Amino acid sequence: MNKPIVVSAKNLGLTFPTGDGDVIALSDVNLDIAKGEFVSFIGPSGCGKTTFLRTIADLEQPTSGTLTINGLTPAEARQNRAYGYVFQAPALYPWRTIAKNIALPLEIMGHSAAQQSERIARTMELVNLAGFEQKYPWQLSGGMQQRASIARALAFDADLLLMDEPFGALDEIVRDHLNSELLKLWARTQKTICFVTHSIPEAVYLSTKIVVMSPRPGRVIDVIDSPLPHERPLDIRETPEFLAIAHRVREGLRAGHSYEE
Numbered sequence: 649m650n651k652p653i654v655v656s657a658k659n660l661g662l663t664f665p666t667g668d669g670d671v672i673a674l675s676d677v678n679l680d681i682a683k684g685e686f687v688s689f690i691g692p693s694g695c696g697k698t699t700f701l702r703t704i705a706d707l708e709q710p711t712s713g714t715l716t717i718n719g720l721t722p723a724e725a726r727q728n729r730a731y732g733y734v735f736q737a738p739a740l741y742p743w744r745t746i747a748k749n750i751a752l753p754l755e756i757m758g759h760s761a762a763q764q765s766e767r768i769a770r771t772m773e774l775v776n777l778a779g780f781e782q783k784y785p786w787q788l789s790g791g792m793q794q795r796a797s798i799a800r801a802l803a804f805d806a807d808l809l810l811m812d813e814p815f816g817a818l819d820e821i822v823r824d825h826l827n828s829e830l831l832k833l834w835a836r837t838q839k840t841i842c843f844v845t846h847s848i849p850e851a852v853y854l855s856t857k858i859v860v861m862s863p864r865p866g867r868v869i870d871v872i873d874s875p876l877p878h879e880r881p882l883d884i885r886e887t888p889e890f891l892a893i894a895h896r897v898r899e900g901l902r903a904g905h906s907y908e909e
């Protein structure tokens with residue numbers, strides 16, 4: 649049975665008019681993301697990865713083509729709270745405890761205090777931060793702060809999670825740990841995840857589908873459906889199957905790279 653399509657881009661284009669002329673951030677992007685997939689977007693700086701996520705989130709408007717989320721326009725999906733968004737930096741309010749940070753969007757949406765506590769407890773548990781509810785962000789490590797940001801994005805319990813390089817600023821050991829935690833969380837929650845990264849091993853380790861992009865204009869140059877099993881111990885990264893996918897991603901990035909600069 650085919651899984652329903654959550655995100656569908658057809659001939660999607662987005663051009664930013666600037667003082668120096670038009671910047672084509674996305675050009676002719678065609679992509680379907682099915683329910684429950686873990687999709688990574690990889691490519692050099694400026695290839696439109698963030699713009700694509702922001703367009704899904706209705707923070708940017710396409711200039712051509714169509715984009716739907718669960719069959720709805722991005723604006724309708726936004727009203728339906730169809731997704732949670734995790735930014736590059738943790739973006740937690742320093743004057744609020746972790747629990748209060750997670751509660752903020754729920755407060756704004758008018759959830760009752762009881763609903764808020766229940767969601768806070770559940771999401772803190774999901775990201776392995778139970779017990780840290782009353783701490784302030786500065787009392788937590790960078791990795792824990794990023795987990796708290798993920799908890800906040802999960803609090804709405806949306807089926808779609810948009811993650812823009814959430815672990816880019818963390819050291820490799822912490823990142824490895826959070827990668828395997830994220831896979832477990834994905835398996836437990838069955839969410840659809842769109843994940844932006846610059847790291848080939850991270851993209852291959854996490855994804856069921858890898859979207860390789862190239863800049864100027866931002867285009868999709870390869871879409872790789874991963875043959876790796878869903879259960880992935882960290883040492884899967886040393887297997888020939890893993891290295892073969894990493895090789896294909898690297899080749900795609902090399903082919904799309906411009907050496908003009």
Ligand SMILES: Nc1ncnc2c1ncn2[C@@H]1O[C@H](COP(=O)(O)OP(=O)(O)OP(=O)(O)O)[C@@H](O)[C@H]1O
Pocket residue numbers: 664665666671672673691692693694695696697698699700866
């Ligand atoms: N608001 C804007 N106005 C003008 N140009 C923009 C705007 N936002 C993004 N761009 C340009 O669009 C292109 C794509 O940017 P985007 O941030 O999506 O790239 P990216 O692949 O996410 O890069 P990075 O890996 O550095 O985050 C870049 O050339 C960028 O300079």
